Amino acid sequence: MYLTHLECSRCGRGHPADRPQNLCECGAPLLARYDLAAVAAAVTPERFTLRPADLWRYRELLPVADPRHVTTLGEGWTPLLRTPAYGARIGIPDLIVKDEGLTPTGSFKARGAAVGVSRARELGVERIAMPTNGNAGAAWATYAARAGLGATIAMPLSAPTICRRECLAAGADLRLVDGLIGDAGRHVAELLAESAGGIFDAGTLREPYRLEGKKTMGYEIVEQLGWQVPDVIIYPTGGGVGLIGIHKALHELRELGWVEDRLPRLVAVQSTGCAPIVRAFAAGEDRARPWTDAYTVAFGITVPAPLGDELILTALRDSSGTAVAVDDAEILADLRDFAAVEGLLLCPEGAACLTAARQLRAGGWIRADERVVVLNTGAGLKYPETIDVSAVPLV
């Protein structure tokens, strides 16, 4: 294993990686650091081609030492689909969708859960707990079951019932909260305080390894494009873990010398019903203020106060990217258009990225000749309410 230590994303302080860790004393998330010179000496990009089609193909850049602790359901290596018909409609011929809807548990949260649970198990954790908008809890409950760990999951009452079912099916201790993810977070904080160390806090960015799972989307995009970076990557941003992860992956690949120096411009997409990052980005602020009365059909991005706000804003500025808020009615209209033209049913979060691509192209921020990758972060089938069947005639 090439993992050397953890580094605070704000104060830079180093922390040992050989025991379960949460936030730095300063309150910021920790980032996993590797001996990249040793990785570059041990493996070349060509070698990955010969490996199994899952995210563990990047094992030198992942935090699990013993293969026996790898907890997998075959996550990763999702298709990068060219979508020229829809692309032509919106003036981006080289539009590409990375379809995370094919990931186990129906969302890319499985990447974070696979790596996070595997490492937690390796470090001797016996039970994890987390607040969730639905998909993360479903994924962590599923992988925890597979690893033989306990899982306590706190979820808003308004989260999709499919995610509740997944948690129960996996034998998790599911808590429903009448409120938003922040309220679920307060419930988990109480449980953790009572448990006096018996439960590990696996909340978004509160442990360092979920990010490591999600960063593999960045490696895959680059490898699937023949070790080339696209011009723009558009990401539906809630907690921002995927965006921060892709940014981290791109920097690691640059340091390894496996890609050119240019970074793709990263775009954070939020809903106008919950857009703390867009507001902070537009105001030139380093931190985001909590959003009140958050609501959007794209439940995965309903995060009024993301813990990783600084990291998200840094990734956007460092890559000359931007942040866009799109409206729910447009998200749903684009979701339906796209399904009819390309035959792929996106999740609303993924469709939000299409809306953003369309608007950024119309405003000239994306040029016609640019290669644009959109992340479809979950399976459209998890959101049956996006397609209205009430008008279908009975024959």
Ligand SMILES: *Cc1c(COP(=O)(O)O)cnc(C)c1O
């Ligand atoms: C969680 C989630 C997101 C947001 O992911 P972050 O990395 O936390 O920003 C986007 N889409 C779906 C479907 C999700 O479940």
Ligand SMILES: [Zn+2]
């Ligand atoms: Zn710190």
